[in-house]
Amino acid sequence: MFGRGVVAVVAATALLAIAGCSATPAQRAEGEPGPGIIALKSTVEVQDYSLTIDDLAPVAEPTTVVLGDLNIDMSIEPHGLESNGDMSLPVSPFVAGWYEFGSAPDSRRGAIVLAAHVDSLAEGVGPFSRLKDAREGMTVEVEDDEGELHRYVVETVERIEKDEVDFDAVFTDQGETHLVLITCGGVWDRDRSSYTDNYIVTARPVT
Amino acid sequence: MRNRIIAGVGIAALATFGAAAPASALSDTTADLWVVHAFPGATVDIVLSGAADQTLDNVAPETVAPLVDVPAGDYEVEIFSEDGATSLLGPIEVTLEAGTSYAAVAHPNADGDLTLTPFVNDLSSIAAGESRVVVRHTAEAPAVNVLAGGAELFGGVTNGQEGVVDVPADTYEVEVQVAENDATAIGPVDLEFAAGTATFIHAYGAGLNLPYGVVMYEISGLGAGPDGVPAGSAGLVDESANTGLIVGGVALAIMLALGTALVVRRTAAARG
Numbered sequence: 001m002f003g004r005g006v007v008a009v010v011a012a013t014a015l016l017a018i019a020g021c022s023a024t025p026a027q028r029a030e031g032e033p034g035p036g037i038i039a040l041k042s043t044v045e046v047q048d049y050s051l052t053i054d055d056l057a058p059v060a061e062p063t064t065v066v067l068g069d070l071n072i073d074m075s076i077e078p079h080g081l082e083s084n085g086d087m088s089l090p091v092s093p094f095v096a097g098w099y100e101f102g103s104a105p106d107s108r109r110g111a112i113v114l115a116a117h118v119d120s121l122a123e124g125v126g127p128f129s130r131l132k133d134a135r136e137g138m139t140v141e142v143e144d145d146e147g148e149l150h151r152y153v154v155e156t157v158e159r160i161e162k163d164e165v166d167f168d169a170v171f172t173d174q175g176e177t178h179l180v181l182i183t184c185g186g187v188w189d190r191d192r193s194s195y196t197d198n199y200i201v202t203a204r205p206v207t
Numbered sequence: 208m209r210n211r212i213i214a215g216v217g218i219a220a221l222a223t224f225g226a227a228a229p230a231s232a233l234s235d236t237t238a239d240l241w242v243v244h245a246f247p248g249a250t251v252d253i254v255l256s257g258a259a260d261q262t263l264d265n266v267a268p269e270t271v272a273p274l275v276d277v278p279a280g281d282y283e284v285e286i287f288s289e290d291g292a293t294s295l296l297g298p299i300e301v302t303l304e305a306g307t308s309y310a311a312v313a314h315p316n317a318d319g320d321l322t323l324t325p326f327v328n329d330l331s332s333i334a335a336g337e338s339r340v341v342v343r344h345t346a347e348a349p350a351v352n353v354l355a356g357g358a359e360l361f362g363g364v365t366n367g368q369e370g371v372v373d374v375p376a377d378t379y380e381v382e383v384q385v386a387e388n389d390a391t392a393i394g395p396v397d398l399e400f401a402a403g404t405a406t407f408i409h410a411y412g413a414g415l416n417l418p419y420g421v422v423m424y425e426i427s428g429l430g431a432g433p434d435g436v437p438a439g440s441a442g443l444v445d446e447s448a449n450t451g452l453i454v455g456g457v458a459l460a461i462m463l464a465l466g467t468a469l470v471v472r473r474t475a476a477a478r479g
Binding site (some may be wrong): 010049054085087089100110118129171174187204 | 222241243264265266270271272273335336375396397398400402405412421424425427428432433435436437438439440442446479
């Protein structure tokens with residue numbers, strides 16, 4: 001991992017160099033102000049933002065998600081987008097979908113998004129229906145296809161009207177890697193065959 | 208209440224989760240300049256003077272240093288030896304326009320001599336599920352072809368040129384071949400191109416000692432998320448009982464009753 005942190009690159013040391021008295025090599029001083037004139041010059045500490053081949057190595061995909069306190073233990077399938085731009089989901093509410101265009105547990109940043117139907121006519125009510133009872137501090141475990149276990153702790157639980165959800169923020173590829181669990185809830189809108197709200201649980205990695 | 212925070216501080220606070228990569232800090236008066244050292248062998252000092260003065264001290268090969276949010280305007284760029292005593296290249300005049308992200312790449316030209324090539328980083332928005340791949344020919348080599356997953360991504364790219372393409376986000380086996388004889392110049396290597404991210408790949412090498420390496424950086428946060436998550440299909444966990452929807456229910460019943468009355472009246476009228 002590299003520390004792609006704050007952009008302190010520019011805010012480096014600003015030196016008040018009096019031309020003629022500075023240690024600047026002669027070749028460099030030519031274009032500078034004459035003697036006695038104070039020039040503001042900053043020397044930038046070089047922070048390396050280069051990536052290696054390993055940084056772009058394929059990441060392991062999540063395979064199971066367990067939230068023991070809520071008796072959730074589900075397998076995970078990778079899913080992308082529907083033609084209408086919505087996230088595609090497993091048909092069964094007993095299987096969670098991982099947004100494959102987002103982050104994975106091994107990613108260097110961004111949201112790992114797992115979503116599942118809250119219910120279906122064929123199979124009834126699924127485990128993610130219990131996400132509304134998630135609370136801060138509960139542990140979520142995600143296993144990937146290399147057998148590695150990633151542990152997260154619930155930070156926020158929200159119920160947001162679907163039209164109000166900032167999906168670009170929920171699916172962000174920025175910031176510290178974090179886990180987001182999503183399902184539906186609220187009021188069933190029979191005309192639209194849809195619930196009014198999304199439940200969104202956000203969990204921070206346990207280090 | 209439209210948004211209920213049931214526990215914790217809410218998604219808004221997540222924006223502060225960790226620190227974001229320096230995707231860009233562009234404004235109406237500033238530009239970004241990613242300084243890339245892709246000239247093998249020599250640690251150098253890189254000096255910018257003009258709209259603002261900045262010195263990058265002791266820049267090692269294969270280093271990428273973003274100068275984010277620098278004043279727009281005219282600059283001279285000069286490359287000095289590590290001890291600052293000898294000018295190796297320049298000064299070269301460059302103009303940085305406000306609101307634009309640039310790269311200045313120090314690299315060998317096709318003859319192996321140090322040169323500095325400016326590029327504009329294409330930070331236009333990327334469609335959901337896609338990734339931007341930018342390949343810059345910055346090594347001492349003739350024209351190359353760039354292959355991804357066996358298909359040609361770019362053909363006949365010469366020193367100092369770049370190819371830009373948006374591809375479905377995925378893992379690709381990437382290989383660079385010398386165009387004239389298909390000799391492998393770089394790779395093949397599996398690279399994951401993430402959605403919403405632009406990956407800038409610079410060919411790195413001199414002396415024709417193939418295979419060469421790469422110097423890369425990426426700028427993320429250029430894509431959009433899905434439009435929604437339709438995660439319910441049966442209405443089995445309807446929570447309307449808790450939310451004042453009883454009023455709605457009553458209203459519906461009244462409307463139904465009125466509708467019925469209306470139909471009855473119409474029927475009566477038709478009969479009459």
